[in-house]
Amino acid sequence: MVITLENVTKSFIHEGQKQVILQDINFNVDKGEFLCIVGPSGCGKTTLLRMIAGLDFPTSGRILEEDSEISGPSIERGYVFQQYSLFPWLNVLENVTFGLELKGIEEEERLRKAREYLKMVGLSQAENSYPKELSGGMKQRVAIARSLVNDPHVLLMDEPFSALDVQTRHKLQEELVRIWKEEHKTVIFVTHNVDEAVFLADRVIVLSRNPGKIIKSFQIELTRIRDRNAPQFLELKKEITGFLDDEL
Numbered sequence: 684m685v686i687t688l689e690n691v692t693k694s695f696i697h698e699g700q701k702q703v704i705l706q707d708i709n710f711n712v713d714k715g716e717f718l719c720i721v722g723p724s725g726c727g728k729t730t731l732l733r734m735i736a737g738l739d740f741p742t743s744g745r746i747l748e749e750d751s752e753i754s755g756p757s758i759e760r761g762y763v764f765q766q767y768s769l770f771p772w773l774n775v776l777e778n779v780t781f782g783l784e785l786k787g788i789e790e791e792e793r794l795r796k797a798r799e800y801l802k803m804v805g806l807s808q809a810e811n812s813y814p815k816e817l818s819g820g821m822k823q824r825v826a827i828a829r830s831l832v833n834d835p836h837v838l839l840m841d842e843p844f845s846a847l848d849v850q851t852r853h854k855l856q857e858e859l860v861r862i863w864k865e866e867h868k869t870v871i872f873v874t875h876n877v878d879e880a881v882f883l884a885d886r887v888i889v890l891s892r893n894p895g896k897i898i899k900s901f902q903i904e905l906t907r908i909r910d911r912n913a914p915q916f917l918e919l920k921k922e923i924t925g926f927l928d929d930e931l
């Protein structure tokens with residue numbers, strides 16, 4: 684088990700009132716698993732991922748990595764944000780080497796690793812470009828390379844493709860599946876898009892809203908790269924969407 688959530692509850696104080704955002708969340712993530720968490724907007728997906736990242740903490744309950752409670756951010760838990768989050772003053776190569784520099788890795792090795800991951804995401808040609816010169820899809824590719832280059836145990840992804848047009852989104856989803864297979868990463872991917880979850884995940888957890896609770900979990904056994912037009916794909920999509928619609 685890489686990540687374990689035990690009875691995780693999170694509340695915020697909003698205008699003097701306690702609001703329970705997430706309630707009694709329990710799940711484990713296995714090594715190498717691709718887990719998707721789907722739920723309607725505002726159900727607490729980002730809050731949940733931020734707690735796994737160590738950027739925020741449960742009000743009650745525990746989140747463990749291996750056997751120890753998560754006490755803060757770690758380079759072992761890479762985070763890819765929904766919003767483009769590259770450093771605008773650094774070029775693509777420098778954005779990717781940044782974390783390695785913090786770790787004290789020598790320049791030659793930094794450049795070698797950064798170039799390896801830029802190649803993996805198809806951006807070898809763009810290493811000298813600045814973020815403002817890149818399309819949304821390219822920026823998210825850099826963000827993925829920037830996380831992977833640190834060799835995290837777990838990759839946490841918060842709707843990373845939601846701002847992209849549908850063709851680009853599908854392309855990046857395919858690339859992510861390929862990279863996940865090659866790198867044997869554990870991925871926790873949050874989305875409100877059921878199609879995306881069924882395309883990507885080994886397992887899909889469905890969250891309700893007000894408060895966010897796990898209402899259902901689906902094991903997705905379809906072989907990859909998945910065919911969106913396959914009857915089983917469409918059937919699963921319909922079933923999961925049904926659970927979400929009941930929430931809205």
Ligand SMILES: Nc1ncnc2c1ncn2[C@@H]1O[C@H](COP(=O)(O)OP(=O)(O)O)[C@@H](O)[C@H]1O
Pocket residue numbers: 695696697704722723724725726727728729730731
């Ligand atoms: N730091 C915070 N303080 C107060 N309320 C918050 C905070 N962060 C999130 N919330 C509230 O928690 C709820 C869930 O937010 P979020 O986790 O962003 O949902 P999602 O990512 O599923 O759209 C929202 O109602 C939001 O306003």
Ligand SMILES: [Mg+2]
Pocket residue numbers: 728729730841
């Ligand atoms: Mg969110």
